[in-house]
Amino acid sequence: MTASVSIRNLTRTFATFKALDDVWLDIAAGEFIVLLGPSGCGKTTLLSILGGFLTPTSGTVRINDRDMAGVPPAQRSTTTMFQDYALFPHMRLIDNVGFGLRMRGMDRASRDAKAAGFLDLVGLKPSAQKKPHELSGGQRQRVALARALAVDPDVLLLDEPLGALDLKLRRQMQDELKALQRRVGTTFVHVTHDQEEAMAIADRIVVMNHGRVEDFGPPSDIYMRPKSIFAAGFMGEVNFLSGRVGRVECDAAEVETQIGPIVLPIANFTIARPQAGERVTICIRPEHFRAVDQRSVAGLSEAIVSDVSFFGTHHRCHLAPVASPEKRLVAHMPQSARVAPCDRIALSFDPAGVTALPEVREA
């Protein structure tokens, strides 16, 4: 089963500290939502309010349009899956998965049949008679998922469910989790501080910082067109340049930056419509820089390569622009590029990958 979730004006304070500050979100039924942000930004607090384990200080949560105020966890159509899985060590997998059904009074034959079906869904039906200690970390994680889904929640709340796994297994489980969510169609709200994990699994990502929602959208939108400096920086490596808007035409505007003038489509500005003289912060992802033949570039600064590392798919270069040598840029050059420290290169960029945000002074 599945449900929509609507969060309005949600605030939660602990003494005088605001762990959540005016959060608004609309989640559609069947979406895979990831709450992403650094430690302490309020992800678990939000998940706990959705699950009914914490009450909001103000604001509302509606699940399938039903107000959740005063509804205890057991009477909600949500199930929470915690990082440590909390499997019962003395129980066989079939009994672990059937535990919630037993609590709801389902007879043994029915719950064994249902639990077997969910073990099958996660590829562990042949291990139904085993106990948790006989499984790998990834298999235990799958049992916990089967157990959470067996009670047919409308919304599954997952608090760092892959946090205990090593990186390789984690990537594998991300793919499995996404495929499973597609199959069952349940709304998933998943907490992580791992940006790659969020991008790998989410339909939409909620980027949180200091209890507030900084950005909310599909991974590609947040990566390519972030709505804040924080969201830009949290979604991967990015270069920030300060700039001043110059000439504005109907569909493009020129910005004078520390590395020379650049022309950007108006759609790349997050401000309503740029005005001449306005100060902006330009965000350029490392892969959107290009090293080009000097003759083809108008106005952009050359740069000196200060360091190069080979990353297999690309070279990661540190650059010092000639026009602004105190500034450091990171650029990814193609695998085939011949770049070495002390090289002098001309810089260009792919305008599609550049965003202009209202100015925030660099730290």
Ligand SMILES: Nc1ncnc2c1ncn2[C@@H]1O[C@H](COP(=O)(O)OP(=O)(O)OP(=O)(O)O)[C@@H](O)[C@H]1O
């Ligand atoms: N019961 C509590 N009493 C006081 N402060 C709390 C309580 N629960 C959470 N906080 C504070 O609220 C803030 C948000 O906590 P929360 O656990 O939601 O963060 P998080 O984003 O889930 O972090 P992490 O990724 O480290 O789990 C933190 O500063 C935390 O110290």
